[in-house]
Amino acid sequence: MNIWLTIFGMALVTYACRALPLLSLRGAINPTLERFMRYVPPAIFAALITPDLLIPRGSLHLDAQLAAGLFGVVVAWFSRNMALTIAAGLLAFGLLRWFGLA
Amino acid sequence: MNIDERLVKADLTARPDSLPYTAADIRRGFLDTIPLWIGVAPFGVAYALAARTAGLDPWQTQGMSLLVYAGAAQFAGAGLFAVAANPFSIIFATLVINLRHLLMGATLAPFVRHLPWWQRAALAFQLTDESFAVSVRQVTVRQAGPGRMVGAEVALYAVWQVSTLLGLLFSGSISDPTQFGLGLVFPLSFSVMLLPYLRSRPMVAAAAVGGLLSLVCHLLIPDKWYLLIGALGGSLTGMWLEGRE
Numbered sequence: 001m002n003i004w005l006t007i008f009g010m011a012l013v014t015y016a017c018r019a020l021p022l023l024s025l026r027g028a029i030n031p032t033l034e035r036f037m038r039y040v041p042p043a044i045f046a047a048l049i050t051p052d053l054l055i056p057r058g059s060l061h062l063d064a065q066l067a068a069g070l071f072g073v074v075v076a077w078f079s080r081n082m083a084l085t086i087a088a089g090l091l092a093f094g095l096l097r098w099f100g101l102a
Numbered sequence: 103m104n105i106d107e108r109l110v111k112a113d114l115t116a117r118p119d120s121l122p123y124t125a126a127d128i129r130r131g132f133l134d135t136i137p138l139w140i141g142v143a144p145f146g147v148a149y150a151l152a153a154r155t156a157g158l159d160p161w162q163t164q165g166m167s168l169l170v171y172a173g174a175a176q177f178a179g180a181g182l183f184a185v186a187a188n189p190f191s192i193i194f195a196t197l198v199i200n201l202r203h204l205l206m207g208a209t210l211a212p213f214v215r216h217l218p219w220w221q222r223a224a225l226a227f228q229l230t231d232e233s234f235a236v237s238v239r240q241v242t243v244r245q246a247g248p249g250r251m252v253g254a255e256v257a258l259y260a261v262w263q264v265s266t267l268l269g270l271l272f273s274g275s276i277s278d279p280t281q282f283g284l285g286l287v288f289p290l291s292f293s294v295m296l297l298p299y300l301r302s303r304p305m306v307a308a309a310a311v312g313g314l315l316s317l318v319c320h321l322l323i324p325d326k327w328y329l330l331i332g333a334l335g336g337s338l339t340g341m342w343l344e345g346r347e
Contacts, residue, residue: 002189003162009193010179011169017200019226021207023219029212036341040209041238042305043312043336044202045296047329048231050313051320052289058320065283072290082294083137089290090140093283 064101068093121216121247130246131253134236135261141287142173142232142258143265144279149176150269151278156184160270167266171228171259175199178326199326202333206234213241214248221248228255231288235295304343312336 029037053069054060072089079085095101146167153163158180166176175196182192206229214222225248233254240246299305316332323331 003158003183004165006179006183006189006192007162007166007169009189010166010172010175010196013193013197014170014172014175014200014203015227017197017203018207018229019223021204021211022214022222022226022229025208025211026215032341033208034212035344036337037205037209037212039304039308039337039340039344040205040333041242042296042299042309043340044205044231044329044333045235045292045299046309046313046336047202047316047332049289049292049296050317050332051328052285053293054317055320056285065286068283069286069289072286073293076290076293076297080294080297082291085290085294086137086140086287089286090283093286097283 064093064096067096121213121245123249123252124247125249127247127249128253128256131237131240131250131255132257133253134240134250135232135254135257138232138236138258138287138291139261141284141291142261143268144282144284145173145177146262146265147269147272147276147279149173149180150266151273151276152177152180153183154270154273156180158183163270164263164266167263170196171262172196172200172230173262174326195325198330201330202231203229205330205333205337206231206238209238210234210241210251214251217248225251225255228259230255230258231292233258235292239295239298304340304347307343308336308340310336311339 053073054066056065060066068089071092072085075088076085149167150163153166153176154160158166166179170176170179178195178199179192182195207226210225210229214225217225233251237246237251237254240250241248296309300309312332312335314332315335316328319328319331
């Protein structure tokens with residue numbers, strides 16, 4: 001029972017974070033807030049990317065995952081294509097591991 | 103005016119207030135997420151394995167996916183259940199991990215404010231990093247309707263539920279599927295989403311500060327504050343630079 005209560009608590013705080021702005025921000029938006037929000041997507045994407053890409057296990061390892069990740073970013077830069085970038089990253093990872101290079 | 107100038111000068115208040123749902127938007131939103139499935143599905147399976155190992159029963163494992171629906175928080179939750187952590191610390195950890203959704207919701211809010219409250223409440227329930235990633239640029243810059251978000255959210259929710267279920271059905275007979283480099287899927291797909299924004303100095307600065315702060319905080323600060331700190335620091339930097347220019 002305690003586990004279910006905890007799960008409900010987790011659901012509640014998660015939903016609160018997601019719903020609060022969507023339900024409360026109505027009418028005209030303050031220009032300063034508007035200016036701030038324009039920069040949320042790039043800031044949040046970068047914040048999500050760097051730890052997962054560079055220190056996926058909490059510290060730096062010069063291994064196949066790091067090399068394939070950086071290669072994937074280069075492919076992303078030139079292709080701007082999500083499916084191609086993911087495929088290139090995973091393929092690079094597979095090849096590096098297969099040939100035991102990293 | 104090209105798209106990038108529109109992004110810089112986007113006047114949120116001047117936007118038509120009633121972009122309708124269209125079947126085409128919903129379908130496009132749904133299809134946009136397909137490359138992400140290869141990243142989401144193994145994590146759903148891995149979450150189910152972790153939750154079962156932590157001692158949750160199958161109903162609780164699937165229930166958490168259905169009700170909480172937040173990958174990182176569910177993983178952290180499973181880890182904390184495994185060490186029989188205090189329920190309040192589990193809930194607090196969930197809150198910390200998910201505070202970043204406040205920022206995503208605030209970014210999307212002006213574009214859905216014309217919808218009835220129950221539709222906004224429903225959109226909020228399935229708001230995730232991934233659904234935000236594939237729809238935010240379409241909705242905020244390219245004037246796609248809210249259907250774009252609906253399609254992306256429904257697709258990713260379904261994939262998360264099915265993959266949790268698969269993990270439950272095959273727990274005991276499979277090993278963690280995320281060991282095959284699939285952790286690369288999220289940072290790489292977010293990179294593709296980030297690049298189109300990097301067209302002005304404040305945008306580049308917002309991303310640079312956000313990424314660097316997140317990395318440093320991940321190394322130095324326990325728990326998962328790094329995402330919120332990085333996102334806040336980056337956005338504030340961009341805003342400040344734009345004000346100076």
